[in-house]
Amino acid sequence: MNIITNHGPEQLDFNFIKEVKERSCQPVDLCYHCQKCSVGCQVASYTDFRPNQIIRMIQFGLKDELLKSTAIWLCVNCETCGARCPNGISVSAVTDTLREMALEEGVPAGVKNVPLFHQAFLNSVKSGGRVHEPTMLVRYKLKSGNLFEDMKMGIDLFKKGKLPLFPSRTKNKDQVKKIFDRVKGTGFSRCGQNFNSASIEERG
Amino acid sequence: MKFAYYPGCSLESTGQEFDYSIRAVSKALDVELVELPDWVCCGSTSAHATSHKLALALPAQNLVIAEEQRLDPVVPCSACYNRLKTAEHAIKTNDELRKQVESLLGCRFTGEVQTKSALEAFTKDVGLTAITKRVERKLTGLKVVCYYGCLTSRPPEAVAFEDPENPQSMDKLMKALGAEPLTWSYKTDCCGASLSITKADIVYSMTGRILDAAVEAGAQAIVTTCPLCQTNLETRRRGGIDIPVFYFTELMGLAFGLPDTNRWFKKHMVDPMPLVRSLTETG
Numbered sequence: 001m002n003i004i005t006n007h008g009p010e011q012l013d014f015n016f017i018k019e020v021k022e023r024s025c026q027p028v029d030l031c032y033h034c035q036k037c038s039v040g041c042q043v044a045s046y047t048d049f050r051p052n053q054i055i056r057m058i059q060f061g062l063k064d065e066l067l068k069s070t071a072i073w074l075c076v077n078c079e080t081c082g083a084r085c086p087n088g089i090s091v092s093a094v095t096d097t098l099r100e101m102a103l104e105e106g107v108p109a110g111v112k113n114v115p116l117f118h119q120a121f122l123n124s125v126k127s128g129g130r131v132h133e134p135t136m137l138v139r140y141k142l143k144s145g146n147l148f149e150d151m152k153m154g155i156d157l158f159k160k161g162k163l164p165l166f167p168s169r170t171k172n173k174d175q176v177k178k179i180f181d182r183v184k185g186t187g188f189s190r191c192g193q194n195f196n197s198a199s200i201e202e203r204g
Numbered sequence: 205m206k207f208a209y210y211p212g213c214s215l216e217s218t219g220q221e222f223d224y225s226i227r228a229v230s231k232a233l234d235v236e237l238v239e240l241p242d243w244v245c246c247g248s249t250s251a252h253a254t255s256h257k258l259a260l261a262l263p264a265q266n267l268v269i270a271e272e273q274r275l276d277p278v279v280p281c282s283a284c285y286n287r288l289k290t291a292e293h294a295i296k297t298n299d300e301l302r303k304q305v306e307s308l309l310g311c312r313f314t315g316e317v318q319t320k321s322a323l324e325a326f327t328k329d330v331g332l333t334a335i336t337k338r339v340e341r342k343l344t345g346l347k348v349v350c351y352y353g354c355l356t357s358r359p360p361e362a363v364a365f366e367d368p369e370n371p372q373s374m375d376k377l378m379k380a381l382g383a384e385p386l387t388w389s390y391k392t393d394c395c396g397a398s399l400s401i402t403k404a405d406i407v408y409s410m411t412g413r414i415l416d417a418a419v420e421a422g423a424q425a426i427v428t429t430c431p432l433c434q435t436n437l438e439t440r441r442r443g444g445i446d447i448p449v450f451y452f453t454e455l456m457g458l459a460f461g462l463p464d465t466n467r468w469f470k471k472h473m474v475d476p477m478p479l480v481r482s483l484t485e486t487g
């Protein structure tokens with residue numbers, strides 16, 4: 001069966017909905033497009049697709065379009081959608097799954113800086129067990145190339161003593177390293193079932 | 205009363221005044237906070253957004269420590285609270301997930317501790333009666349809107365300790381302190397803090413909705429429970445809006461007549477002193 005998209009006819013891919021359901025444990029085939037999620041969504045006016053459109057695209061198997069969308073990276077996981085859906089679907093849980101899939105498959109992010117920030121943040125956690133905001137922000141700025149954006153805000157926070165020069169310590173650093181190593185293994189779904197995947201830091 | 209205390213990374217940097225004020229009002233109420241030894245970062249949005257496994261394992265590591273201490277962890281930051289509580293919910297309600305997390309951490313969970321947000325610990329465990337008794341200088345005439353944000357309310361089945369659409373605990377607390385909480389519709393909207401660094405243009409528009417609604421409701425200040433919301437609402441705002449944003453514990457300290465309040469207020473990015481002075485003059 002084919003579907004006509006902006007880029008012409010495409011084969012319907014039913015494996016996609018199967019995979020999303022299995023990993024997110026959300027009953028996405030129950031969605032009847034009442035759009036309650038989209039009405040309450042905090043970022044719907046800034047994204048390419050609204051929450052119920054995300055679900056519709058999963059039902060149609062439009063994997064490539066979704067994995068490169070801005071919607072999955074701009075979703076702030078505020079869970080308004082999940083709290084209000086009459087069918088118990090959390091679009092937030094679905095975007096979690098879609099972001100993981102996009103990272104695993106190396107799809108360039110629709111909003112480039114968001115995963116770069118997450119990577120800088122997690123690298124900071126990995127090395128010290130806690131986030132040291134000043135070094136994390138500098139690393140992110142170097143990677144994203146927006147070095148001078150927010151300079152004034154940084155200086156103002158620094159003047160207030162809110163960006164401490166030295167990181168706070170935890171003796172659990174080794175345990176944290178172990179956790180980061182172990183999550184590289186087999187993935188598990190939101191209901192605890194195993195599947196195969198990789199994690200973000202492996203992409204460096 | 206005794207709790208484990210999980211400050212989280214923000215309370216050591218951008219949210220310092222939240223940390224100072226929580227410790228001070230706890231002392232004033234005879235609540236003992238024992239900082240969780242060697243706590244680790246909860247992974248926050250970055251783990252949540254990119255790795256389901258890390259998003260459970262990092263906060264769960266702190267639950268392991270709390271179980272060893274046999275103390276319920278109190279978590280001030282809404283983002284940390286949401287992560288720890290979500291991990292606790294997963295471990296307590298799903299055996300498969302519990303086993304997965306146990307094998308990631310190399311531990312066994314007893315499921316004996318209960319994570320609490322600081323707002324919940326003060327308004328429910330300590331209670332409004334004890335708080336009212338401690339008030340020395342009522343905040344009479346102070347009109348506020350209570351901003352709960354998204355992370356202490358949703359997902360309701362995992363993290364909410366009250367009505368997720370129209371929470372009341374902070375409003376009742378403000379009344380107990382003598383302030384006047386106003387009705388408004390933005391209590392549990394999201395301020396977009398997780399995009400603050402990466403998509404500032406969107407965030408200015410999200411905070412704008414909340415700040416405008418607060419001013420329109422006639423509030424002199426916004427009261428919050430979250431260091432990410434507080435910083436975001438004070439640093440990501442258009443010019444011309446000067447409404448200050450307080451942590452609820454700072455207003456408790458003010459009403460208790462604690463000596464350190466000025467030290468906390470000096471840390472704010474939007475100077476709350478004109479409003480604080482006007483209160484002490486009239487009050």
Ligand code: SF4
Binds near residue numbers: 032033055085087089
């Ligand atoms: S609220 Fe639920 S049923 Fe309604 S459109 Fe959204 S996902 Fe579908």
Ligand code: SF4
Binds near residue numbers: 037051077078080092
């Ligand atoms: S969790 Fe994401 S999709 Fe759901 S309402 Fe919030 S921003 Fe929108």
